[in-house]
Each structure stands twice: as structure tokens, then as C-alpha cells.
Amino acid sequence: MEMTFAEKILAKYSDSKEVTPSQIVTVKPDHILSHDNTAAIIQKIYPEIYKYGVYSKNLPIIVLDHIIPASSEKTANNHKVIREFVKKNEIINFFDIGNGICHQLVVEKGLALPGKLLLGSDSHTCSYGAIAAFSSGIDRTEAASLLLTGETWLKVPNSIRMKLNGKLNPGVYSKDLILHIIGDISSSGANYCSVEFHGNVENFSIDDRFTITNMGIEMGAKNAVFFCDSITKKYLENIGIKESSYIPIYADEGANYFKKYEYDLNDISPVVACPHTVDNVKPISDVSDVEIQQCLIGTCTNGRLSDLKIAADILKGKKINSNVRLLILPASKDIFEKALNSGIIGTLVKAGGVLLPPGCGPCLGAHQGALAPKERCLSTSNRNFKGRMGCKDAEIYLASPATVATSALYGKITDPREVI
Amino acid sequence: MNIWKYDDNIDTDMLFPGKYVYTCSIAEEIKPHLLEDLDPSFSKNVKKGDIIIAGKNFGCGSSREQPVIGLKAVGIKVVIAKSFARIFYRAAINQGLVLIECPDAVEYYSKGKNVEIDMDNGKITVGDKSFSFPRLPEQIIAIRNAGGLLEYTRDKLKNR
Numbered sequence: 203m204e205m206t207f208a209e210k211i212l213a214k215y216s217d218s219k220e221v222t223p224s225q226i227v228t229v230k231p232d233h234i235l236s237h238d239n240t241a242a243i244i245q246k247i248y249p250e251i252y253k254y255g256v257y258s259k260n261l262p263i264i265v266l267d268h269i270i271p272a273s274s275e276k277t278a279n280n281h282k283v284i285r286e287f288v289k290k291n292e293i294i295n296f297f298d299i300g301n302g303i304c305h306q307l308v309v310e311k312g313l314a315l316p317g318k319l320l321l322g323s324d325s326h327t328c329s330y331g332a333i334a335a336f337s338s339g340i341d342r343t344e345a346a347s348l349l350l351t352g353e354t355w356l357k358v359p360n361s362i363r364m365k366l367n368g369k370l371n372p373g374v375y376s377k378d379l380i381l382h383i384i385g386d387i388s389s390s391g392a393n394y395c396s397v398e399f400h401g402n403v404e405n406f407s408i409d410d411r412f413t414i415t416n417m418g419i420e421m422g423a424k425n426a427v428f429f430c431d432s433i434t435k436k437y438l439e440n441i442g443i444k445e446s447s448y449i450p451i452y453a454d455e456g457a458n459y460f461k462k463y464e465y466d467l468n469d470i471s472p473v474v475a476c477p478h479t480v481d482n483v484k485p486i487s488d489v490s491d492v493e494i495q496q497c498l499i500g501t502c503t504n505g506r507l508s509d510l511k512i513a514a515d516i517l518k519g520k521k522i523n524s525n526v527r528l529l530i531l532p533a534s535k536d537i538f539e540k541a542l543n544s545g546i547i548g549t550l551v552k553a554g555g556v557l558l559p560p561g562c563g564p565c566l567g568a569h570q571g572a573l574a575p576k577e578r579c580l581s582t583s584n585r586n587f588k589g590r591m592g593c594k595d596a597e598i599y600l601a602s603p604a605t606v607a608t609s610a611l612y613g614k615i616t617d618p619r620e621v622i
Numbered sequence: 623m624n625i626w627k628y629d630d631n632i633d634t635d636m637l638f639p640g641k642y643v644y645t646c647s648i649a650e651e652i653k654p655h656l657l658e659d660l661d662p663s664f665s666k667n668v669k670k671g672d673i674i675i676a677g678k679n680f681g682c683g684s685s686r687e688q689p690v691i692g693l694k695a696v697g698i699k700v701v702i703a704k705s706f707a708r709i710f711y712r713a714a715i716n717q718g719l720v721l722i723e724c725p726d727a728v729e730y731y732s733k734g735k736n737v738e739i740d741m742d743n744g745k746i747t748v749g750d751k752s753f754s755f756p757r758l759p760e761q762i763i764a765i766r767n768a769g770g771l772l773e774y775t776r777d778k779l780k781n782r
Contacts, residue, residue: 226761239686242647246772254779269644276645325685325709341687341713347775355761389631390679394708422679424708479631566640566684587635587683594639594659 204454206361207427208396211336211451215319223460225358233295233313234261234348235322237304238268241280243323244287246346256291257352263295263313263322264288265304269569270561272299302534302560305329305416305502309408310534312443316430316450321348326502326584331415331427332408334434334450336396338425359394359424360460361453365401368468373619375512376410377504377582377602380417381473383465385483393422395460398453402467403428408437409506416503417584420480429453472617474580475600478588486605486617493525494599496579497610499550500531500558501565504582504603507537507546513607514546516621517553523613529571530555531563554610567592580609623671623699625737626664630677634710636660637681637689646688649695656692670697673739675731677703681710687717694719700739702746704728715762716771722746727753 203220205213213220216227236243240262244251256262264284272278281299288296297307305326308314316334321327323345330337340354348354370379384391397418399411406414411428418426428434430450439445472486499505499513510532522528530550532538538560541547551557558564564571565583572592573579579591579598586598601609604618611621634640638652639659646652657664674693680703681689690713693701701714704725714721722739727746731737735749746753758766768774 226759238644245647250776250779274645280644323685325683327685339685339709341685341690341709341716343687343716343771344712347716347771350775350779389682390705390707393679393705419683419709422682422707479633566643567635568641568644572641585635585683587633589635589639589641589659592639592641 204456206396206457206459207398207429207451207453208336208359208361208425209457210453211317211319212356212358214451221358223358223360226355227358228353228355229319230353231321231348232318233263233320234345235263235304235308235320235324235327236345237265237324238280239323239342240264240287241283243342243346243349246343247350250350254350256293256349259292260294261352262293262349263308264293265297265301265307266299267303267561268566270299270559273569299561300535300559302536303502303505303562306505306533309333309412310441310536312438312441315438315443315448316434317448321354325419326416328418328423328425329412329416329502331418331425332411334427334430336425336427339419359396361396361398361457362392363459363462364397364399365462365464366399366403366467367401367464368466369402369405370467370470373604373622374470374472375602375604376406376413378472379465379467379470380414381475381483381600382470384417384421384481385473387421387463389420389479389481390422392418395423397423397426399428404431404433407508408433409508412506413503420584472602472605472619474605474615475586477586477597477599480584480586480600486615489599489615490617492578492599492615493613494580494609494615495526495577496571496573497526497528497606498531498564498571498579498581498583499528499603499606500533500563501583502533503584505531505533505537507540509582509603510537510541510546510550512603514549516604516607516618517611518549520553520611522554522610525613526610528555528610529558529564531558532560534560564591566590580606580615582606623673624667624669626672626674627731627733628674628676631679631682632660632676634681634683634686634689638686638692640684643686643688649691652688652692653696656696668696671699672697673699673737674701675728676701677728678705680706682707685709687713690714690717690719702727715765718766718770722755724753724755
């Protein structure tokens with residue numbers, strides 16, 4: 203029987219010859235990701251974790267990234283509890299504050315590979331489809347249970363095939379594409395589904411793919427994936443991973459899809475997701491002249507070197523508007539170092555940017571860069587929910603790094619094609 | 623019993639703002655902030671046995687489980703929605719919070735109509751009309767019957 207990517211990988215991980223949508227299977231994931239929430243996770247299983255131990259020292263990936271450096275005694279203590287847990291249980295994959303955002307590190311450190319299955323206690327775990335892995339978000343309780351048993355159930359999802367034709371025009375980026383798609387199919391348009399990207403994907407770098415798969419959850423997807431190709435292999439080779447160390451999985455020709463969509467990349471223009479839902483997507487011309495007080499470039503959606511470079515190219519030798527605060531948030535220490543050494547950080551700071559440590563920063567409103575009532579933020583992050591950046595009476599707009607950088611210059615939402 | 627009616631796309635920030643995610647994790651800390659930015663009257667007036675009726679994509683967004691723990695702790699008997707976001711749905715199974723996906727029942731509901739749930743027979747009665755909803759798979763009922771995922775896991779570990 204021909205199977206989709208999700209069906210094939212779930213069949214493999216459940217030792218089944220074949221599986222069909224809606225079937226419940228038991229799987230043992232390769233890794234379980236958790237971050238600052240690890241403190242709350244281990245608290246749930248205190249007696250058991252010491253009685254039975256962690257299922258495997260190699261199973262957890264723990265990254266301190268959400269509230270870094272700690273903002274209070276309480277968050278500092280969370281970090282302390284996690285560090286003690288890591289030491290005591292000899293957890294192999296631990297990344298302390300300053301290393302970067304969990305999703306970036308999972309990919310950058312080669313912990314997600316083509317054909318692997320990862321679950322994580324964070325909704326944007328779906329990002330690793332960028333590297334052709336199957337990955338999906340779970341809650342803290344499930345992560346706790348997995349730390350003890352190493353296994354869980356998954357429902358085999360329906361699959362959606364998205365075929366991309368043509369090529370994006372200058373000034374239009376993968377962020378515009380994924381926002382366009384979410385605007386088209388709605389924030390529940392891929393609910394419970396596995397989303398596969400097919401067609402003309404050779405112009406999408408791993409950075410571009412990451413932006414797209416990262417936002418899979420914003421259309422309700424269980425996972426989102428680009429298949430392993432020469433771009434994937436080259437990326438992995440560059441981080442020191444040989445082709446012999448992974449076995450890619452591809453959807454079969456003739457597999458059954460619940461829905462099929464086609465997008466002509468030439469038709470995509472810069473767009474902005476307007477408050478307060480990610481699917482409230484409008485052409486940039488509809489919102490140009492909307493004044494903004496804060497700009498955020500970075501996060502797990504758009505904090506990679508290519509994103510920072512796009513922003514630096516636009517801001518080089520210029521100053522941002524005096525009514526705007528521009529926050530720069532590299533997705534990892536490695537990206538930060540490369541951006542520093544290549545002069546990108548210098549350019550951004552000279553233009554008026556404020557550099558934040560690699561982490562989640564203002565994205566979820568729990569730490570730095572919170573908004574005040576009536577303020578508007580234009581951000582490269584993935585969510586614009588009411589209250590998301592700490593204030594229910596503020597507004598968040600989402601766009602590409604080019605749109606955010608250009609808008610920072612003018613103090614209002616501005617089409618990047620005006621300066622590119 | 624109160625019935626709380628909400629629209630489509632009630633996201634996790636509306637259910638429990640992100641700014642409290644790393645400072646509130648137990649039920650007593652969570653309860654006062656439930657639905658704080660959407661409906662400040664909720665946490666003040668919600669009572670054990672109340673029902674929430676909502677549109678599509680209820681619980682979309684973050685994987686935070688405070689919304690589920692909070693709704694369970696204040697005694698929400700069931701959330702009936704046109705559809706649920708998947709991580710929220712999973713978290714509800716793991717905490718033993720009852721969710722029912724039944725778009726027709728939500729569509730038919732209007733203020734003042736009585737709502738009754740018959741879990742055993744998979745039936746919701748709204749006013750004068752009944753609607754059926756599908757039974758959950760056995761594996762998932764087993765988690766619910768154990769009292770939630772951690773209880774289920776503890777039983778499994780003991781019997782190893």
C-alpha cells in the first residue's frame with residue numbers, strides 16, 4: 203500500500219507493515235524536548251523519577267531558553283532545579299542559557315535527522331520537518347510520562363499535500379509564503395494533519411524551510427515536512443553529519459491525501475498577519491501606514507543568520523525611526539557569533555537595534571520586551587495572539603525580516619520592495 | 623450550572639496568558655488567571671459542574687497545559703466545541719478533562735437552552751434536540767479511566 207510520509211514513519215516506529223489515518227499506534231521517539239518547563243515536568247514525577255530513573259540518558263533534550271537570564275528568584279530556581287536534575291541523571295543533551303532557542307539547537311546540533319521521530323513539550327516542535335524529521339508538540343504531563351517510559355501513543359494523521367510551483371519574487375520570502383498559506387486555509391485548516399511540501403522546493407534553504415515548518419502549528423498541523431534532498435544533505439554535511447548516519451523517509455507516489463493544495467510562488471506578495479489571529483493575513487498595501495512602536499527581528503521563526511543578514515542589508519548605514527524600538531534576537535549562540543564576526547550585529551546595533559541574548563525573549567510575553575497598552579509591535583515571530591507580548595491592549599503584527607527591518611526605518615508598516 | 627459560550631479560535635494566551643507560564647504551574651496559582659484577557663468574569667463566577675461551549679479550534683496555540691489544569695480544577699464538567707486544537711485535546715485526555723467535538727450541538731445552542739450530556743451513550747441534548755458524538759478509542763478511554771496519564775503510567779510501571 204502506498205503511504206504518506208507520516209504513515210510511513212509511524213509504521214516504522216510502531217513496527218507495523220502499514221498504518222492508516224485515525225489508527226492509534228504506540229511509538230518510542232528518538233528524543234523528547236523540553237525547556238524551562240522541565241522543572242514543572244520533573245516535579246510531576248518526583249518520586250518515580252528517582253525510583254525508576256530516566257528511561258534513557260540520551261532521550262531528553264533540555265534547553266534553557268524561555269526566561270534567560272532568569273528574571274526572578276522563582277525562574278532562577280526553576281533553572282537550578284533543572285541543572286541539578288541534568289547532573290544527577292547524567293542527561294547528555296543539555297544546553298544552558300545563552301546557547302540558543304531549543305528548536306534551533308535541535309537542528310543545529312544534528313539531534314533531528316531525516317527519518318527520525320521527535321516529540322517536544324513545546325508547540326513549535328513541528329519545526330524539525332525542515333530537516334525531514336517527523337516532530338510534534340505535546341504537553342508537560344506527556345513529556346513527564348515519556349521520561350519514565352520512553353513511549354507514547356500517536357494517532358496516525360491525515361496528510362495534506364502542498365505543491366509549490368514557480369519561484370518567489372525579490373522582496374518576498376518564505377515567511378510571506380507560510381503566512382499566505384495560513385491566511386488561505388485558516389489557523390485550523392490543517393488541524394490534526396501532517397503537511398507535506400512538494401514541488402519547487404529547491405530554492406528553499408534549510409533556514410527558509412525552518413520558517414515554514416515552524417509555523418505548521420499555526421494552521422493546526424501535527425507536523426510539517428520538507429523531504430530530504432541535496433539541500434538537506436549539504437546542510438547536515440556542513441554540521442558534520444554523514445549521509446550514512448540517517449535513513450530518509452519519503453512519501454510514496456500515489457499515497458492518499460486528505461487534501462491537496464497548489465501555490466504559485468510567483469503570485470505571492472509581502473503580507474502581514476494582523477491582530478489577533480495568525481490567519482488574519484492581509485496584503486501589505488492594506489496595512490501600510492499603520493504606525494508601530496516596537497519591531498522584533500529574530501525568534502525560532504526568523505532568527506537565523508540569513509534573516510539577520512536580510513535585515514542588516516536593509517539597515518546598513520541608516521538609522522531606524524526615532525519612535526521605534528528595534529529588538530534583535532538571534533536564534534542561537536552559533537548564529538550570534540557568525541553574525542558578530544561578519545559585521546551583521548554591528549550594522550544592526552549601529553542602526554539602532556537592541557541586542558537580546560539568544561533565546562525566546564519577547565515572543566511569549568514572559569520576559570523581555572513586553573508591550574504597553576495601545577502599542578503595536580511588528581514581529582518576525584510566529585504568534586500575534588491577544589496578550590501574547592504581555593499586554594492584552596497591545597497589538598502584534600507578523601511579517602518577514604525584510605518587512606520588519608524596512609518598517610523600522612519608517613516607523614510604520616512598509617513594503618520592503620520599496621528599499622530592496 | 624452556568625454555560626459559558628465563546629467564539630472560534632480561543633487560543634492558549636486567552637485561556638491562560640503567557641506571562642504567567644513560568645511562575646504559575648499548580649492549580650491554585652492558575653485559577654485566578656483563567657481566561658483573564660478574554661473574560662475577566664470567568665474566574666470570579668465559574669462553578670463546579672459548569673459547561674463551556676465554543677466554536678472551532680478551541681485551545682489553539684501553545685503546548686502549555688495550565689489552561690487544561692485550570693479548567694479541570696475549577697470543575698468544568700465538559701468543553702463542547704466545533705473543533706479542538708490537537709495539543710490541547712491531548713492535554714485534556716492526559717488530565718482527564720472531558721472534551722466533546724460536536725459542531726451541530728454548538729450551532730444549535732443559544733442562550734437559555736438546557737444542555738445535558740450522556741457520556742455512556744455519546745449523546746448531547748441541547749434544548750429539544752439530541753446530537754451524537756463518537757466514542758473515544760479504547761486506548762484513550764483507558765487513560766481517562768485511570769484518572770489521567772500520570773496515573774496510567776504509574777500503574778504501568780508498577781506492573782512491569
